[in-house]
Amino acid sequence: ALTKRAYHPRVIDHYTNPRNIGSLDKKLSNVGTGLVGAPACGDVMKLQIQVNDETGVIENVKFKTFGCGSAIASSSYMTELVRGKTLDVASQIKNTEIAKELSLPPVKLHCSMLAEDAIKAAIQDYRSKRKTTVLK
Ligand code: FES
Ligand code: FES
Numbered sequence: 001a002l003t004k005r006a007y008h009p010r011v012i013d014h015y016t017n018p019r020n021i022g023s024l025d026k027k028l029s030n031v032g033t034g035l036v037g038a039p040a041c042g043d044v045m046k047l048q049i050q051v052n053d054e055t056g057v058i059e060n061v062k063f064k065t066f067g068c069g070s071a072i073a074s075s076s077y078m079t080e081l082v083r084g085k086t087l088d089v090a091s092q093i094k095n096t097e098i099a100k101e102l103s104l105p106p107v108k109l110h111c112s113m114l115a116e117d118a119i120k121a122a123i124q125d126y127r128s129k130r131k132t133t134v135l136k
Contacts, residue, residue, distance in 0.1 A: 007069055008103040014073035019080055022062040024048040032126025034118040040110050043067030045075050047118035049082065049090075051126050056086045063118070070111035074098050078115040091123050 007015070024031045026048070034047045043066060050060035061083050063075040077098055082090040095116040099109055 007073075010077075011069055011073040011102050011104070014076040014102070015069040018063075018072060018076040020062050020076070020083070021064065023064060024050055024060060024062050029129060030126070032122040032124070032129065034121030034123070034125060036114055036117040036121055038067070038071070038110055038114050041068070043071050043111070043114065045071060045114045045118045047075060047078065047115070047122050049119075049122045049126060051087065053130070056088070058082050058085055058087065058090055065114075067114070068108075068111060070102065070104055070108040071114055073102050074104075074112045074115040075118065077101060078119055082119060087123050087126070090119055093119060 026033050028050070030051050030053050032049050032051065035044070037044045045063065045065045045067065047063045048061065049058045051057070052059050061079045063079055065072045065075045081093055093116065095109070095112040098112040098115055104112055
């Protein structure tokens with residue numbers, strides 16, 4: 001049973017050595033925050049991006065995830081994927097890309113979905129904040 005449930009080494013790697021863990025200041029006008037939960041298991045993921053307003057490039061990214069190893073690994077890997085990307089490119093990232101890299105089994109696919117939802121929510125938050133700043 002242990003072997004069947006064993007995580008892929010890349011999951012273990014991100015889980016034991018998560019990249020970009022932490023928080024950014026939500027009050028900054030160029031920080032977007034995505035906070036999403038998985039109804040299936042109750043896990044929660046917070047992903048934050050700091051964006052260059054001129055270029056639309058994600059210059060900094062942090063996450064905090066309360067969840068299983070796959071959810072933590074998915075968010076950690078997501079932060080690596082989006083750093084240095086434009087918002088448009090980052091919003092195209094699919095959970096299947098993450099699931100493939102981490103070799104997630106079908107029951108853990110929703111963990112990678114959480115990472116896709118989180119980046120989309122963070123981008124949306126940044127964009128709506130920016131709109132209100134411009135209108136002011
Ligand atoms: Fe939530 Fe994975 S079921 S920890
Ligand atoms: Fe629910 Fe991983 S996020 S089991």
